Amino acid sequence: MSDSLERLYLAVLAARDLDPATSRTARLFQRGPSQMAKKLAEEAIEVVIDAVNGDSEAVIRESADLLYNLTVLWASAGVRPEDVWREMSRREDMLGIAEKLPKSSMKLPKVASPRVAARRPIVALEGRAARKRH
Numbered sequence: 001m002s003d004s005l006e007r008l009y010l011a012v013l014a015a016r017d018l019d020p021a022t023s024r025t026a027r028l029f030q031r032g033p034s035q036m037a038k039k040l041a042e043e044a045i046e047v048v049i050d051a052v053n054g055d056s057e058a059v060i061r062e063s064a065d066l067l068y069n070l071t072v073l074w075a076s077a078g079v080r081p082e083d084v085w086r087e088m089s090r091r092e093d094m095l096g097i098a099e100k101l102p103k104s105s106m107k108l109p110k111v112a113s114p115r116v117a118a119r120r121p122i123v124a125l126e127g128r129a130a131r132k133r134h
């Protein structure tokens with residue numbers, strides 16, 4: 001999947017300076033981050049509605065639209081796909097697939113399972129603000 005997103009990211013960068021009359025991507029860049037954010041939010045809601053309705057084919061279609069609009073917003077914000085992959089790898093190393101860090105390392109299981117024990121120990125740095133769980 002990351003290859004597809006990386007190819008799409010490059011296509012979005014290439015389309016940024018095309019004619020907004022013919023390129024949706026160029027039009028989104030012309031209208032700016034607030035329009036990009038609006039479209040991304042709309043697509044997220046469409047995915048949610050289709051999932052709640054059990055329409056998996058529609059979830060697939062809307063997910064592709066969501067990822068497109070996310071890629072456009074990344075490009076506008078100066079975020080590269082590899083920046084996101086690096087953060088996901090960091091979390092996977094620390095705690096498992098795409099998990100958030102606990103509010104405090106004190107909440108980790110006292111007896112680490114072999115899988116957890118095999119990971120690098122989590123070091124709560126002094127003075128490091130605990131991440132808020134959203």
Ligand SMILES: N=c1c2ncn([C@@H]3O[C@H](COP(=O)(O)OP(=O)(O)OP(=O)(O)O)[C@@H](O)[C@H]3O)c2ncn1[C@@H]1O[C@H](COP(=O)(O)O)[C@@H](O)[C@H]1O
Nearest residue numbers: 008011012015018022023024025026039042064065068069
């Ligand atoms: N991957 C995509 C892609 N996915 C989704 N979309 C657009 O996003 C729309 C989905 O959002 P909506 O459901 O809101 O569609 P809509 O009803 O037409 O939206 P509105 O016009 O009402 O905002 C689709 O109709 C597509 O026009 C995409 N537009 C472009 N790309 C790729 O982006 C690159 C640049 O393409 P251009 O933007 O056409 O230059 C190319 O590689 C394209 O394949």
